[in-house]
Each structure stands twice: as C-alpha cells, then as structure tokens.
Amino acid sequence: MNYGFIGFGNLATAIYQGLKNEDNLRFAYFDQIRKNVELPFLQLEELTAFADVIFLTVKPQNLTEVLQQLQPLPRDGKVVVSPVAGKSIAFIENYLGKVQPIVRIMPNLAIAYKKSVTAFATHHPNNERVNEIYRVLTKLGKVVEVDENDFDLFTSVFGSxxxxxxxxxxxxxxxxxxxxxxxxxxxxxxxxxxxxxxxxxxxxxxxxxxxxxxxxxxxxxxxxxxxxxxxxxxxxxxxxxxxxxxxxxxxxxxxxxxxx
CATH class of the missing domain: 1.10.3730.10 (ProC C-terminal domain-like)
Incomplete structure (x- = not known):
C-alpha cells in the first residue's frame, strides 16, 4: 500500500518513523518546501496518483487551500486521513464529498516510537482500506474509536x-x-x-x-x-x-x- 503525506512537518515525520519498517508500505510526500528526507518528493498531482492513503499533515490554517487543490484530482479508491486539530470529517467532506472515505485521527508524537494514544473516527467503517489503516495504527500504540464530539477533549489530553x-x-x-x-x-x-x-x-x-x-x-x-x-x-x-x-x-x- 502506498502512503502519501501532504505536508511533512513534525507529525508526518513521526508517523513515517513509526511505519517505515512495516512490510509492503511505500511512502512519498509533497510539501511547499522540499525537505532533506529519505522518502521521495512528488508534486501534489503525482502524489495523489501514487497514494492509496493520503495523509493531510498540514497546519489547520492551511487545510482549506490543500482541500481546494485536491478537489479536482482523481481520488477513486483512495482514503484520506486527517490528523488536523479542530477540523471535522464534515469539513473535509465539504470539499471532497461524502463518497470519499475519510479517517480522522488524533495521535501524538510518540507515534514515532510506537507509543501513541490515537483517536480514530470515520463515516466509512466498512471500507476495507479504512479498516487496514486502523490495523496499521494499532502497531503504533493504542487506538481508541472516539465519537467526533469527544475529539476536543481527547486532543487536549492525548494530543497535547x-x-x-x-x-x-x-x-x-x-x-x-x-x-x-x-x-x-x-x-x-x-x-x-x-x-x-x-x-x-x-x-x-x-x-x-x-x-x-x-x-x-x-x-x-x-x-x-x-x-x-x-x-x-x-x-x-x-x-x-x-x-x-x-x-x-x-x-x-x-x-x-x-x-x-
């Protein structure tokens, strides 16, 4: 499975560090600034074509711009994963549609060491790739299925x-x-x-x-x-x-x- 990161800051780096030795996972990233990292850099269109799973690892104030850029790109069969604080699945659906499988997570930086406590929510619980993402995240610590209404409290305790x-x-x-x-x-x-x-x-x-x-x-x-x-x-x-x-x-x- 191919994982693509849109934005490659501290959290994306931590997720990658936790996952990079897993079998059958390949990685690439897009960022406004090319990073000195080991995984390949792709333009946004190339990354979207490459990735089976697209991680929206950007700051909250940049999410709207990223979603507007993603909106016209083909995403059939792909899953979008968002760890962006304060941004709901419904907000992302406004740009990508309700058909798009979206997973909202809230990990912390201990995910790099497989010690995260990660909140997990989705509107597509029966999607095979969504369930695979859940299984992968369980290798990086404890995963808790959380109602989106509880994400604010979860973020304050476990994210921050x-x-x-x-x-x-x-x-x-x-x-x-x-x-x-x-x-x-x-x-x-x-x-x-x-x-x-x-x-x-x-x-x-x-x-x-x-x-x-x-x-x-x-x-x-x-x-x-x-x-x-x-x-x-x-x-x-x-x-x-x-x-x-x-x-x-x-x-x-x-x-x-x-x-x-």
Missing part, C-alpha cells in the same frame, strides 16, 4: 499531553540543576525517574488507584507529604486541569471557525 508532561518535567530539570550536574546526566536521571514511576503505576494499576499509589509513597510528616500539601493548598491540580481545559477550548474554537 506530551508537551504538558514535558513542561512539568522541565520544572524538575531546572530544580535538579542545583546539583551542578551536566545536562546530559540530568536528562538521564529524569528519564529514569519517569520510567520508574510509569513502571510503578503500570505494575500496580490493576489493584491500586493512583491515589493509593501516591499514599504508598507518602510518609506522615515526611518530605512527600510536605510537597503534596503545597500542591493541594495552592490548587496546582486545578491549574493543571485549567491547562487541559484551555487546550480543549482552543480545539472547540477551531472547530467553530472551520467553515470560515
């Missing part, structure tokens, strides 16, 4: 989530610098802390809630309790929830403006 978690880790990183360790060693320690915490959660999640796991680390009158008291007294949990809410609201705003 890695950036928020890294921002939190960056606070740890700045604090660890007080040890005067080399940055590379600090990063290694942060990776170990994160991996260890995730292993602790993963190994115990079937029998313990997150709250119980936190209590297991917390001694009365100890350092962890002091830090957690500050965390809750200053409503940091609510601030983090506000971060997710702001991301969700921006996705909703983009959806409302999608016909403009």
């Amino acid at each position: 989530g890695p950036a928020f978690i890294l921002a939190f880790l960056n606070v740890f990183r700045d604090k660890i610098r007080e040890f005067n360790l080399p940055d590379a060693e600090i990063d290694e320690l942060l990776v170990q802390l994160t991996e260890g915490t995730l292993s602790y959660f993963s190994e115990n999640r079937s029998r313990c809630s997150i709250e119980e796991l936190i209590r297991n680390v917390t001694s009365k009158g100890g350092t962890t309790e002091a830090g957690l008291n500050y965390y809750y007294e200053h409503h940091i949990d609510q601030l983090i929830e506000g971060v997710l809410e702001a991301a969700k609201n921006r996705s909703i705003e983009m959806s409302k403006n999608e016909l403009n």
Whole structure:
C-alpha cells in the first residue's frame, strides 16, 4: 500500500518513523518546501496518483487551500486521513464529498516510537482500506474509536499531553540543576525517574488507584507529604486541569471557525 503525506512537518515525520519498517508500505510526500528526507518528493498531482492513503499533515490554517487543490484530482479508491486539530470529517467532506472515505485521527508524537494514544473516527467503517489503516495504527500504540464530539477533549489530553508532561518535567530539570550536574546526566536521571514511576503505576494499576499509589509513597510528616500539601493548598491540580481545559477550548474554537 502506498502512503502519501501532504505536508511533512513534525507529525508526518513521526508517523513515517513509526511505519517505515512495516512490510509492503511505500511512502512519498509533497510539501511547499522540499525537505532533506529519505522518502521521495512528488508534486501534489503525482502524489495523489501514487497514494492509496493520503495523509493531510498540514497546519489547520492551511487545510482549506490543500482541500481546494485536491478537489479536482482523481481520488477513486483512495482514503484520506486527517490528523488536523479542530477540523471535522464534515469539513473535509465539504470539499471532497461524502463518497470519499475519510479517517480522522488524533495521535501524538510518540507515534514515532510506537507509543501513541490515537483517536480514530470515520463515516466509512466498512471500507476495507479504512479498516487496514486502523490495523496499521494499532502497531503504533493504542487506538481508541472516539465519537467526533469527544475529539476536543481527547486532543487536549492525548494530543497535547506530551508537551504538558514535558513542561512539568522541565520544572524538575531546572530544580535538579542545583546539583551542578551536566545536562546530559540530568536528562538521564529524569528519564529514569519517569520510567520508574510509569513502571510503578503500570505494575500496580490493576489493584491500586493512583491515589493509593501516591499514599504508598507518602510518609506522615515526611518530605512527600510536605510537597503534596503545597500542591493541594495552592490548587496546582486545578491549574493543571485549567491547562487541559484551555487546550480543549482552543480545539472547540477551531472547530467553530472551520467553515470560515
């Protein structure tokens, strides 16, 4: 099967990295600027003819222009996949028609390492190629079939989530610098802390809630309790929830403006 990327930025690169070693997949891309990458560059008309699956990996503000360019090109038998935030299947159908099989996904950059959590929605659930795309995506992490009405929340947590978690880790990183360790060693320690915490959660999640796991680390009158008291007294949990809410609201705003 041939996969074609329209736009080859960070997300397209991550999807390609996750898929490039899969059997029987061939790749090409089109972008306004030719990239120094290993897969072939094709003009848009050539890419559309080449691809069985067309990925719309462009920024939301550029999607309308791309769809207008795709509109007159032959697309029989092809599937269009869109990870564009805030842009619904109906929006794409306005340009490509309801007969066109369209898949809306929302992965994150961990898809490059086969660790993504990816939302999946389509109006063509019985299309063979649509189902094949679903199967391929399951090789790149966890795939969740999500109603399109829930994409805004999903995007805020799982699409944007890695950036928020890294921002939190960056606070740890700045604090660890007080040890005067080399940055590379600090990063290694942060990776170990994160991996260890995730292993602790993963190994115990079937029998313990997150709250119980936190209590297991917390001694009365100890350092962890002091830090957690500050965390809750200053409503940091609510601030983090506000971060997710702001991301969700921006996705909703983009959806409302999608016909403009």
